[in-house]
Amino acid sequence: MTSSRFPGYDIIVIGAGVAGLMAGITATNLGARTLVVAKGVGSTALTTGAIDILGTQNIPPTRSPAQAGPISMLPSPIRPASLSAALQQLRQSQPHHPYAIISQENLQAGIELFRHTCAQAGLHYTGIADENLWLPTALGAVRPTALAPAAQQAGVVDRPEPYLIVGFHQLKDFYPLYLADNLNRTSGHPARGIYLEIPRIAARADWFTLYLAQLFDDPALRYTVAQQIRSHLLPGERVGFPAVLGQQTSQPEIPWLDLQHLLGVPVFEIPTVPPSVPGWRMFEALKAGFRAAGGQLLIGSQVVESSVDKQKVLAIKVQTAARLLTLEAGAFILAAGGLYGGGLLSYWDGKLEEPLFGLPVATPGAAQITDWHRPTYGAAHPAQEFGLATNAQLQPLDANQEPAFENLFAAGAMLAHWNPWHEKSGDGVTIATGYQAALSATHCLGDRV
Amino acid sequence: MEDIRFTLDHCVKCNICTSMCPVSRVTPLFPGPKYAGPQAQRLRYGPSTDRSVDFCSGCGICSQVCPHGVKIAEINAKARHTMYQECGIPLRNQIIARPDVLGRLASPAAPVINLAMRLPGVRRAMEAILHIHHAAPMPSFSFETFPAWFRNRRQQIPSLRNPSSNHGTTSGATTPDETVVYYHGCATHFYEPRIGKAAIKVLERNGYQVIVPEQGCCGLPLMSNGNFEAARQVVRFNVARLLPYARQGLPIVATSSSCSLMLKREVREILDMQDDDTALVSAHLYDICEFLLIRLAMGQLDIAFQPIPLRVPYHAPCQLRGHGFGKPALELLQLIPELETIEMSAACCGTAGTYGYKQEKYSIAMAVGEELFSAIHSTNPHLSACDSETCRWQIVHGTGLPSVHPIELLAAAYQ
Ligand SMILES: Cc1cc2nc3c(=O)[nH]c(=O)nc-3n(C[C@H](O)[C@H](O)[C@H](O)COP(=O)(O)OP(=O)(O)OC[C@H]3O[C@@H](n4cnc5c(N)ncnc54)[C@H](O)[C@@H]3O)c2cc1C
Ligand code: SF4
Ligand code: SF4
Numbered sequence: 001m002t003s004s005r006f007p008g009y010d011i012i013v014i015g016a017g018v019a020g021l022m023a024g025i026t027a028t029n030l031g032a033r034t035l036v037v038a039k040g041v042g043s044t045a046l047t048t049g050a051i052d053i054l055g056t057q058n059i060p061p062t063r064s065p066a067q068a069g070p071i072s073m074l075p076s077p078i079r080p081a082s083l084s085a086a087l088q089q090l091r092q093s094q095p096h097h098p099y100a101i102i103s104q105e106n107l108q109a110g111i112e113l114f115r116h117t118c119a120q121a122g123l124h125y126t127g128i129a130d131e132n133l134w135l136p137t138a139l140g141a142v143r144p145t146a147l148a149p150a151a152q153q154a155g156v157v158d159r160p161e162p163y164l165i166v167g168f169h170q171l172k173d174f175y176p177l178y179l180a181d182n183l184n185r186t187s188g189h190p191a192r193g194i195y196l197e198i199p200r201i202a203a204r205a206d207w208f209t210l211y212l213a214q215l216f217d218d219p220a221l222r223y224t225v226a227q228q229i230r231s232h233l234l235p236g237e238r239v240g241f242p243a244v245l246g247q248q249t250s251q252p253e254i255p256w257l258d259l260q261h262l263l264g265v266p267v268f269e270i271p272t273v274p275p276s277v278p279g280w281r282m283f284e285a286l287k288a289g290f291r292a293a294g295g296q297l298l299i300g301s302q303v304v305e306s307s308v309d310k311q312k313v314l315a316i317k318v319q320t321a322a323r324l325l326t327l328e329a330g331a332f333i334l335a336a337g338g339l340y341g342g343g344l345l346s347y348w349d350g351k352l353e354e355p356l357f358g359l360p361v362a363t364p365g366a367a368q369i370t371d372w373h374r375p376t377y378g379a380a381h382p383a384q385e386f387g388l389a390t391n392a393q394l395q396p397l398d399a400n401q402e403p404a405f406e407n408l409f410a411a412g413a414m415l416a417h418w419n420p421w422h423e424k425s426g427d428g429v430t431i432a433t434g435y436q437a438a439l440s441a442t443h444c445l446g447d448r449v
Numbered sequence: 450m451e452d453i454r455f456t457l458d459h460c461v462k463c464n465i466c467t468s469m470c471p472v473s474r475v476t477p478l479f480p481g482p483k484y485a486g487p488q489a490q491r492l493r494y495g496p497s498t499d500r501s502v503d504f505c506s507g508c509g510i511c512s513q514v515c516p517h518g519v520k521i522a523e524i525n526a527k528a529r530h531t532m533y534q535e536c537g538i539p540l541r542n543q544i545i546a547r548p549d550v551l552g553r554l555a556s557p558a559a560p561v562i563n564l565a566m567r568l569p570g571v572r573r574a575m576e577a578i579l580h581i582h583h584a585a586p587m588p589s590f591s592f593e594t595f596p597a598w599f600r601n602r603r604q605q606i607p608s609l610r611n612p613s614s615n616h617g618t619t620s621g622a623t624t625p626d627e628t629v630v631y632y633h634g635c636a637t638h639f640y641e642p643r644i645g646k647a648a649i650k651v652l653e654r655n656g657y658q659v660i661v662p663e664q665g666c667c668g669l670p671l672m673s674n675g676n677f678e679a680a681r682q683v684v685r686f687n688v689a690r691l692l693p694y695a696r697q698g699l700p701i702v703a704t705s706s707s708c709s710l711m712l713k714r715e716v717r718e719i720l721d722m723q724d725d726d727t728a729l730v731s732a733h734l735y736d737i738c739e740f741l742l743i744r745l746a747m748g749q750l751d752i753a754f755q756p757i758p759l760r761v762p763y764h765a766p767c768q769l770r771g772h773g774f775g776k777p778a779l780e781l782l783q784l785i786p787e788l789e790t791i792e793m794s795a796a797c798c799g800t801a802g803t804y805g806y807k808q809e810k811y812s813i814a815m816a817v818g819e820e821l822f823s824a825i826h827s828t829n830p831h832l833s834a835c836d837s838e839t840c841r842w843q844i845v846h847g848t849g850l851p852s853v854h855p856i857e858l859l860a861a862a863y864q
Contacts, residue, residue: 004735004739004743005743005746005747006742006743006746006774006775006777006780007742007745007746007780008746035775039516039518040465040513040514040515040516040517040518041465041469041514041516042516043516045465045468046463046465202477203477204477204480205477205480205484206467206480206481206484208464208467208468208481209468210468210474211473211474214474249794274463274464274465275463275464275465275467275468280468288794291792291794296775296779298773298774298775299513299514300512300513300514300770300771300773301773301774301775302518302773318773318774319773320772320773320774321710321713321714321771321772321773321774322713322714322731322732322734323732325773325774341516342516342517342518
């Protein structure tokens with residue numbers, strides 16, 4: 001026997017990134033027996049943990065290389081204009097954009113479900129309904145984002161308090177003095193940086209963020225750290241930490257709230273380079289939400305093939321240790337990530353491929369491989385918009401622009417016609433499309449659920 | 450097959466593996482999977498470069514979470530082998546890597562030896578001489594081994610006699626696709642025959658004729674203690690015993706999720722045994738819960754389970770997760786009325802086979818397991834379930850509560 005079969009599901013989601021988990025949570029809530037299968041953990045732990053919906057406006061539609069402008073064509077930040085107006089403008093100027101094919105109601109409902117799921121896991125997201133938050137980065141720049149974990153909120157540039165940024169010698173790639181210098185320029189507020197000592201900390205080659213975060217689960221350590229800060233703190237200052245304030249998942253905000261309590265001033269976390277603890281907390285919260293809803297999660301298994309007939313996907317095949325395992329379902333959601341996540345593959349000769357179903361990969365603005373990238377780093381590169389073209393139900397389209405299969409839906413970084421980096425829309429589009437794909441998939445199951 | 454070490458080229462240095470490694474989180478002695486795996490591998494041309502790779506427990510979590518398919522745990526296993534080739538394998542590793550030899554020597558005198566092992570002086574002496582930690586959860590030898598029980602039972606029930614098997618065969622149908630081969634491994638053989646008995650009960654209840662061939666240790670302890678040559682030898686021994694059945698197309702079912710992963714995949718990826726015979730045996734190997742779930746999907750599982758009114762925390766061992774088929778035990782246990790199975794989210798019990806026995810690693814293993822132990826305690830103060838023997842022993846040690854294989858719950862529910 002070279003392959004085997006387990007009992008089937010209503011819906012199988014391929015991918016455990018934000019798109020896959022949001023799709024899984026949505027489908028399970030709607031009563032579908034759902035499996036999320038993924039070969040790895042996806043990009044979630046690399047993110048800041050904050051949800052970007054749209055950080056820039058006046059984004060020019062993708063142009064052919066001949067029309068490509070210089071780097072000064074960078075879109076302008078949405079500040080302080082309204083998010084909904086910018087979304088509206090985007091929908092009009094870019095009719096293929098995922099935000100244009102998903103309704104505003106479903107975008108909001110998806111975000112609400114995300115917020116609710118995280119809150120159940122003790123992770124609260126704050127954000128203003130129609131305006132971006134501007135938060136410091138680990139380099140001292142400021143970035144727009146729509147929803148931030150509560151622990152990051154007090155860093156917003158709109159608040160008046162001067163910044164005291166603290167850091168630890170053990171943590172590489174987080175330099176409080178450098179950060180403060182830049183933040184002073186970018187935010188206009190006074191900012192200074194100091195290093196703190198962690199008593200009796202073990203010597204090790206590298207103190208990764210999650211390891212340091214583990215130490216902050218200890219109330220005694222938080223107490224000593226707060227003592228040190230108190231001797232430096234000037235009246236009126238707020239305190240910014242690298243985002244390492246605790247890693248336990250049962251009550252993730254306790255270490256942050258405790259430090260705020262001990263210091264009596266606003267305390268906030270600044271996300272670090274990957275792997276970032278806030279991204280990790282978000283991943284844990286989504287996983288917990290999916291499990292609590294009754295979904296099944298299979299991480300560490302690659303989907304290698306599909307079995308289809310003319311209209312439908314019948315099953316996927318997962319590589320297990322000794323054989324292929326066939327898993328059947330009524331509907332499938334492809335949320336396997338883009339060129340980075342592994343859902344799309346590219347080759348040296350310019351060939352692009354969606355390996356599981358052989359779906360065509362749309363390459364807006366790039367007829368050949370020499371068009372994939374612009375010469376300048378900060379430009380919007382066409383390659384960032386490659387992906388699957390879909391209809392409004394998020395069914396991927398075949399070469400004739402017809403739905404490839406009636407029971408296949410796609411979400412997240414796999415989709416074409418959007419640019420997370422340039423638009424600053426990463427997890428906004430990802431959440432909304434994950435949600436929408438699950439709505440469509442459940443609808444397609446009809447009476448089965 | 451391409452050498453798995455080439456997968457290092459896929460590493461993007463995201464450190465997701467490092468964040469998830471249960472060992473490097475709790476000890477600075479191990480720099481973590483990214484360093485020990487893809488990073489150090491670039492420098493490993495010939496001689497061993499880093500002794501710290503010995504602190505990798507081989508749990509395999511890193512390879513499961515890596516978003517880019519780097520076979521980190523496997524790279525580490527090979528590096529450990531190179532290291533031991535250079536510096537020699539300690540006597541202790543040679544001993545604990547041979548549970549079958551130990552069992553064969555000790556079982557006849559099980560009561561005495563078990564008693565002796567409980568004397569603190571004996572364990573202290575073992576620690577001083579062999580560097581086996583005195584508190585490590587050593588299992589008790591069973592006086593009656595599983596194969597002995599199986600043979601006796603056949604003699605007592607004449608209808609069970611069947612000349613076609615080596616060690617024995619049980620009742621039931623005789624058509625080939627209703628026959629299964631049972632690979633019990635050392636733990637069931639010498640320490641926990643009750644698990645084999647439960648497996649036989651469940652399989653027979655479902656109409657299978659069970660063949661229990663002569664067999665040896667799967668070789669995993671030898672491999673993880675760096676002795677690849679000896680490991681290959683015992684694998685060849687097993688392949689020779691199992692091959693005739695694989696050739697007939699009979700499923701070979703194992704109750705230890707670590708033994709079955711060894712024979713399914715590690716033999717190829719880590720021991721580089723690429724021959725057709727080994728591949729054929731691998732292709733016919735099933736974890737018992739995997740096997741039963743496949744039968745359920747085919748509508749061929751007797752699901753007339755009696756209620757078990759219990760709340761049981763379930764830990765899916767790292768090695769089971771390595772099979773890549775999910776957690777079939779969870780789905781099977783759901784079929785038992787009134788049984789509430791709670792999946793534990795902690796990643797690892799810490800012991801990783803023989804790792805936790807070692808004097809210098811015992812406290813690391815206990816620190817790793819702490820999250821699981823306390824989660825079990827807060828779920829149920831009576832019992833826990835887990836598919837792998839060394840994990841069960843570690844859980845019993847860490848929680849003070851008994852731990853069973855899911856097959857025992859299924860067998861109990863068949864009454
Ligand atoms: C470094 C980085 C930082 C970012 N920071 C932010 C931020 O701060 N805020 C924000 O809003 N957005 C951010 N983004 C963007 C946003 O996170 C992405 O848009 C989003 O993560 C995409 O999620 P996804 O679920 O579509 O894909 P991914 O997260 O890439 O997940 C893909 C999943 O599919 C699985 N998979 C792939 N192929 C297979 C297969 N064959 N079989 C089984 N499984 C498979 C993978 O293992 C994985 O689980 C960031 C992205 C990156 C890469
Ligand atoms: S998770 Fe994989 S890609 Fe990331 S650092 Fe580890 S080995 Fe490299
Ligand atoms: S196998 Fe386990 S202990 Fe070894 S590096 Fe990987 S995660 Fe860490």
